[in-house]
Amino acid sequence: MTVFSQPEFDNHEQIVFANDEATGLRAIIAVHNTNCGPAVGGCRFWNYDNDEDALVDVLRLSKGMTYKNALAGLNFGGGKAVIIGDPKKLKSEALFRAFGKKLNNLNGTYYSAEDVNITTTDIMQAYQETDFVVGLEGKSGNPAPFTAYGTYLGIKAAVKHKFNRESLDGLTFSIQGLGSVGMYLCKRLFEENAKLIVTDINQESVEKAVSEFGATAVGLDEIYAVDADVYVPCALGATINDDTIPQLKVKVVAGCANNQLQLPIHGAKLKDLGILYAPDYAINAGGIINIFFEQDEDGYSASKANKKVEEIYDTLTEIFVRADKENKPTHEVADILAQEIIKNGGK
Numbered sequence: 001m002t003v004f005s006q007p008e009f010d011n012h013e014q015i016v017f018a019n020d021e022a023t024g025l026r027a028i029i030a031v032h033n034t035n036c037g038p039a040v041g042g043c044r045f046w047n048y049d050n051d052e053d054a055l056v057d058v059l060r061l062s063k064g065m066t067y068k069n070a071l072a073g074l075n076f077g078g079g080k081a082v083i084i085g086d087p088k089k090l091k092s093e094a095l096f097r098a099f100g101k102k103l104n105n106l107n108g109t110y111y112s113a114e115d116v117n118i119t120t121t122d123i124m125q126a127y128q129e130t131d132f133v134v135g136l137e138g139k140s141g142n143p144a145p146f147t148a149y150g151t152y153l154g155i156k157a158a159v160k161h162k163f164n165r166e167s168l169d170g171l172t173f174s175i176q177g178l179g180s181v182g183m184y185l186c187k188r189l190f191e192e193n194a195k196l197i198v199t200d201i202n203q204e205s206v207e208k209a210v211s212e213f214g215a216t217a218v219g220l221d222e223i224y225a226v227d228a229d230v231y232v233p234c235a236l237g238a239t240i241n242d243d244t245i246p247q248l249k250v251k252v253v254a255g256c257a258n259n260q261l262q263l264p265i266h267g268a269k270l271k272d273l274g275i276l277y278a279p280d281y282a283i284n285a286g287g288i289i290n291i292f293f294e295q296d297e298d299g300y301s302a303s304k305a306n307k308k309v310e311e312i313y314d315t316l317t318e319i320f321v322r323a324d325k326e327n328k329p330t331h332e333v334a335d336i337l338a339q340e341i342i343k344n345g346g347k
Helices: 051-071 093-104 120-127 144-163 180-191 203-213 264-272 286-295 302-309 311-326 330-343
Strands: 014-020 025-033 039-046 077-084 110-114 172-176 195-199 230-233
Touching: 014 051, 014 093, 025 039, 025 051, 025 093, 025 110, 039 051, 039 286, 051 077, 051 286, 051 330, 077 093, 077 110, 093 110, 093 120, 110 120, 110 286, 144 180, 144 230, 144 286, 144 302, 144 311, 172 180, 180 195, 180 203, 195 203, 264 330, 286 302, 302 311, 311 330
Parallel strands: 039 077, 039 110, 172 195, 172 230
Antiparallel strands: 014 025, 025 077
């Protein structure tokens, strides 16, 4: 497995391969950039097909966190961790405590939080061994409601820009992924009388969305081709690709998944088709914004966090307007804005 020659390497500052035979821990910790502050990003527990897939994922996610934190105006750098294996079989307190000990070796360069298949309970177990974790119970806690709120506001901004309407009433949303964030988002869309078409690998989650929000369920591979106004990717990344783009019948892509574009060229392809794309790291920053307020000198405040999350609407509006003015894909404009901030150390 190569590292420096990986297309996703992008001058990462540090990559740590962590192993603990006793607990079964195998993890990769990637620190992309600390110009704006210590690297902060979640830890994902996933049963990757191979080690190289895990490396590519953590590198993409780590870079995405650098851009996300910068664009959100946070004094954080970007990093990410992945734990390799089946969480249903490997999860244990001992494993997360071992992970915490590995974090200590980075001495504050990287702070970890929840991501896919990681809960606040897991983070609290790691916290027994390290101070370098965030999203703690009793402080900012579960970031999912804040990520969902920011995504909802980003969807509102995209709908306003594309359809020139404030309300989501009567619009149809095809939602891929009904995890914690996806389900919170469904609730907000439902409360605006939106129509929901959903899919997920977890059938219980699908049944809940059908029961509670009147959603229509479709198969995993059918979600791309349904008639909808907005495609809402909330599962894993790279669902915007050469296979799926020709199937899309939507006018907007706006969801909370990370790394939605398989390749940058796919953002340009969406533009060519007249589909407005809300750059993922701009729209899904609500969770990390909430975590940011753990360091508030007056103590954590959910109301302060929510007020900052609401800036996502204006950030996306700025991206959309500038993209139109400069005739560029929205993801390119978002990258330029983030890179300017990173270069200046967040100033």
